[in-house]
Amino acid sequence: MTTTISFLALAVLLPVLFIIDHQHQYINCQHVHEIHNAIVLIRGGPKSGGLVRGELRFRENKNGRVNIRGQIEGLAKGQHGMHVHQWGDISLGCEKAGSHFDAHHAAHGARGSHAHTGDFGNIVAADNGVARVNINDSFVELHGDNSIVGRAILVHEHRDDLGQGGNNKSLITGNAGSPVGCGVVAWDD
Ligand code: CU
Ligand code: ZN
Numbered sequence: 001m002t003t004t005i006s007f008l009a010l011a012v013l014l015p016v017l018f019i020i021d022h023q024h025q026y027i028n029c030q031h032v033h034e035i036h037n038a039i040v041l042i043r044g045g046p047k048s049g050g051l052v053r054g055e056l057r058f059r060e061n062k063n064g065r066v067n068i069r070g071q072i073e074g075l076a077k078g079q080h081g082m083h084v085h086q087w088g089d090i091s092l093g094c095e096k097a098g099s100h101f102d103a104h105h106a107a108h109g110a111r112g113s114h115a116h117t118g119d120f121g122n123i124v125a126a127d128n129g130v131a132r133v134n135i136n137d138s139f140v141e142l143h144g145d146n147s148i149v150g151r152a153i154l155v156h157e158h159r160d161d162l163g164q165g166g167n168n169k170s171l172i173t174g175n176a177g178s179p180v181g182c183g184v185v186a187w188d189d
Contacts, residue, residue, distance in 0.1 A: 036058075036059075036060040036142035036143055036187075037057070037058065037059055037060070037142075037187070037188040037189060038057075038058040038142050038148075038149050038185050038186060038187055038188050039055065039056070039057050039058065039185070039186055039187075039188040040055070040056050040058075040153045040183040040184065040185045040186065041053075041054075041055055041183045042054040042055065042056065042072050042153065042155060042181045042182060042183045043181060043182070043183060044074065044180060044181050045093040045094035045095070045178070045179045045180055045181055045182055046093045047157065047178045047179070047180055048074065048157075048180035048181055051074035051129075052072065052073070052074040052075060052155065052180050052181035053072070053073060053074055053181070054070060054071050054072030054073055054074075054131075054181070055070045055071070056068055056069065056070035056072075056133055056153065057069055057070055057188065058140075058142060058148075058185065058188075060141070060142045060143070064138065064141070065136055065137065065138045066136070066137050066138075066140050066141065066142060067134070067135070067136050067137075068120070068133060068134070068135040068136075068137060069133060069134050069135075070133050071130055071131060071132045071133060072123065072125075072130070072131045072133065072155060072181065073128075073129055073130045073131075074129055074181075075125035075129045075130070075131055075155070075180065075181075076125065076129070076157070077125050077126065077127055077129065078124065078125060078159065079122040079123070079124050079125075079158075079159035079160070080122060080123055080124075080125065080131065080155050080156055080157065080158070080159065080160075080176070080180070081121070081122055081155070081156040081158065081159065081160030081173075081174050081176030081177075082120045082121070082122065082123050082133075082153065082154070082155050082156070082160075083100045083101070083116070083118045083119055083120055083153070083154055083156075083160075083176075084100070084101040084117065084118030084120070084140060084148045084151050084152070084153055084185075085097035085098050085099065085100060085101060085118060085151060085152045085153075085154050085182075086098030086099055086100070086101050086102075086151065087151065087152060088150045088151050088152050088184040088185070089152070090152055090182050090183070090184060093179075093182075094152070094154050094179035094180075094181065094182035095179070097151075097152035097154055097179075097182060099172070099173075100116040100117075100118045100119060100172075100173070101116060101117050101118030101148065101151055102116040102117055102118065103117040103145070103146040104117060107163060107171040107172075108162075108163050108170065108171050108172050108173060108174050109162055109163035109171070110162035110163065111137070111139065113163070114163065115139070115163075117139050117140060117146060117148075118140070118148070118151070119139075119160075119162075119174075120135060120137070121160060121162060122159055122160050122162075123155065148185050149185050149186065149187055150184065150185065150186075151184070151185055152182050152183065152184050152185070153182060153183055153184075153185060154179040154181070154182045155179065155180055155181040155182065156176035156177050156178065156179055156180060157176070157177040157178050157179075157180050158175065158176050158177035159176065160174035160175070160176040161174050161175050161176075162174060
């Protein structure tokens with residue numbers, strides 16, 4: 001009798017223990033992946049003469065916003081369009097990265113109105129050619145279907161007109177011209 005009761009108790013308890021342990025593991029797993037970090041090293045494309053270089057770090061916080069911070073040097077003074085492009089292929093310089101990363105089939109523009117997922121607008125280089133970057137963005141993600149990890153960041157020779165240029169190209173590329181530097185977003189710890 002005692003043996004039967006013990007056996008029954010065990011039969012009930014074991015699955016419960018398993019579920020608790022499983023949930024525990026799941027929670028641990030979630031915890032490990034709660035905060036995502038990524039990095040991109042920007043290097044000059046053919047048109048920059050190899051002078052452009054820099055580093056941007058991406059940190060995704062708990063509410064899903066991504067902070068992008070770093071600096072890019074070797075730029076001409078002034079504004080330069082910067083975008084996430086579709087592909088991470090930089091095998092031929094910065095020319096094979098495809099169009100702007102566009103997860104939601106929008107037109108090119110700027111945050112606050114219509115914009116591609118990858119539209120970061122402009123970065124601004126000072127007299128010394130250094131652009132300091134500190135962007136908080138709620139459009140790009142480091143995880144999931146719309147992750148930018150593995151895609152390329154391109155910095156362009158001209159100012160991005162943010163879709164206000166009054167021609168077709170403005171709603172596709174922002175008339176930002178050729179890329180002067182690029183790199184592929186990679187996981188960081
Ligand atoms: Cu671009
Ligand atoms: Zn765009």
